[in-house]
Amino acid sequence: MTDLDASIQPIFDEILQRNAGETEFHQAAREVFESLGRVVDRHPQYAEGSVLRRLCEPERQIIFRVPWMDDANRVQINRGFRVEFNSALGPYKGGLRFHPSVTLGTVKFLGFEQTFKNALTGMPIGGGKGGSDFDPKGKSEGEVMRFCQSFMTELYRHIGEYRDVPAGDMGVGGREIGYLFGQYKRITNRFESGVLTGKGVGWGGSRARTEATGYGAVFFTEQMLATRDASFDGARVLVSGSGNVAIYAIEKVHQLGGTVVACSDSSGVVYDPDGIDLALLQDVKEVRRGRLSEYAELRGGSAEYRAGGNIWSLAAETRIDVALPCATQNELNEADAVILAANGVRAVAEGANMPCTPDAVRVFTEASVLFAPGKAANAGGVATSALEMQQNASRDSWSFEHTEARLAEIMVGIHESCATTADEYGEPGNYVLGANISGFTRVADAMLAQGVI
Numbered sequence: 001m002t003d004l005d006a007s008i009q010p011i012f013d014e015i016l017q018r019n020a021g022e023t024e025f026h027q028a029a030r031e032v033f034e035s036l037g038r039v040v041d042r043h044p045q046y047a048e049g050s051v052l053r054r055l056c057e058p059e060r061q062i063i064f065r066v067p068w069m070d071d072a073n074r075v076q077i078n079r080g081f082r083v084e085f086n087s088a089l090g091p092y093k094g095g096l097r098f099h100p101s102v103t104l105g106t107v108k109f110l111g112f113e114q115t116f117k118n119a120l121t122g123m124p125i126g127g128g129k130g131g132s133d134f135d136p137k138g139k140s141e142g143e144v145m146r147f148c149q150s151f152m153t154e155l156y157r158h159i160g161e162y163r164d165v166p167a168g169d170m171g172v173g174g175r176e177i178g179y180l181f182g183q184y185k186r187i188t189n190r191f192e193s194g195v196l197t198g199k200g201v202g203w204g205g206s207r208a209r210t211e212a213t214g215y216g217a218v219f220f221t222e223q224m225l226a227t228r229d230a231s232f233d234g235a236r237v238l239v240s241g242s243g244n245v246a247i248y249a250i251e252k253v254h255q256l257g258g259t260v261v262a263c264s265d266s267s268g269v270v271y272d273p274d275g276i277d278l279a280l281l282q283d284v285k286e287v288r289r290g291r292l293s294e295y296a297e298l299r300g301g302s303a304e305y306r307a308g309g310n311i312w313s314l315a316a317e318t319r320i321d322v323a324l325p326c327a328t329q330n331e332l333n334e335a336d337a338v339i340l341a342a343n344g345v346r347a348v349a350e351g352a353n354m355p356c357t358p359d360a361v362r363v364f365t366e367a368s369v370l371f372a373p374g375k376a377a378n379a380g381g382v383a384t385s386a387l388e389m390q391q392n393a394s395r396d397s398w399s400f401e402h403t404e405a406r407l408a409e410i411m412v413g414i415h416e417s418c419a420t421t422a423d424e425y426g427e428p429g430n431y432v433l434g435a436n437i438s439g440f441t442r443v444a445d446a447m448l449a450q451g452v453i
């Protein structure tokens with residue numbers, strides 16, 4: 001761990017004390033704080049305005065009961081959250097995560113990251129995040145719909161096109177956004193397209209939004225590789241996860257001439273040396289809502305399923321050039337990073353939010369492996385959500401090509417601002433530093449301009 005600057009340490013101590021037990025939030029805050037010492041030294045106005053302390057306290061935190069009836073007519077109770085972190089740059093914006101592990105601390109870490117990520121996109125969106133400890137796994141269609149309707153019956157009063165605009169995250173995809181939007185419309189009697197993003201293309205959604213996070217992570221990695229005269233052409237790639245982010249990262253890597261040889265879910269890993277068959281993966285995951293073990297059975301040939309396996313250790317068995325962790329937080333630890341770095345991996349980009357532990361990031365940095373933090377690399381999803389809001393505001397609907405081109409442009413812009421900022425602070429190629437400082441200064445400048453609120 002890097003020591004914190006003397007001016008920043010007391011602020012971090014206060015976070016630990018006021019947010020006891022929220023370890024993921026502590027981790028996310030510390031990672032940003034490690035980059036900020038030099039900024040505060042150079043620009044004392046940030047310290048004087050107590051901007052950092054204000055930034056670490058969400059503007060509003062909502063926790064609510066979500067009661068619903070399961071198929072056996074039993075009452076079920078879940079907990080719902082929405083943390084409205086920062087509105088300096090625009091309405092609160094960020095996804096909803098439905099997963100049994102979700103706590104207030106999880107939502108706060110995600111909302112904190114989201115604030116900087118959204119600032120990096122250069123779009124007019126503040127930061128927020130929400131979710132529930134509801135487990136969509138094994139639930140019927142009817143149960144998922146009733147849960148979403150109950151969740152929205154409380155959430156609707158807090159959100160709005162100009163107030164707070166949720167979207168999807170783990171466990172919340174097109175189906176859930178549909179049920180949430182339907183209930184919002186019914187309660188408010190308004191077809192307010194801009195209140196949620198990730199909607200179906202036929203009723204206000206944006207083309208390329210589904211693909212955007214995965215595609216964006218690959219576009220960002222492409223930019224990093226280019227700084228070392230490398231590309232995806234002929235590259236062999238590991239993509240952890242097999243959800244929305246992973247699927248479209250795989251698709252874009254394949255379009256760019258690379259081969260993704262493995263992906264994973266929470267039960268195991270599929271190693272498919274000929275390259276993941278994307279149509280089959282989509283059928284298993286999105287149509288059947290099945291497990292990855294089914295993919296290996298159906299695929300046959302040299303594809304192999306390793307129950308409980310570790311995807312990153314494949315780098316010790318076969319040549320791997322790029323690793324894209326697209327599953328969940330803290331899925332890639334120091335030991336995994338050592339295997340990747342020692343076996344010649346050139347670039348790692350976080351498709352998920354905070355998938356690499358701080359020790360893993362240190363290993364990559366010390367070994368000069370190109371490393372892109374999630375708030376930069378996975379910002380394409382929320383950036384395209386902002387494009388969806390633009391289309392909704394102008395009652396327009398853009399083509400796939402136009403939207404994808406805008407996304408690519410935004411990712412190039414984020415790469416550029418991270419790289420330039422890292423250069424300015426004398427650490428060329430340090431994307432963690434570049435992303436944290438660049439995101440922070442945009443939010444902090446707006447907060448200073450808007451006064452103590």
Ligand code: GLU
Pocket residue numbers: 093094095096165166167168169170197353378379381382383385
């Ligand atoms: N959940 C996504 C993220 O982590 C997308 C959020 C959004 O589109 O609002 O950035």
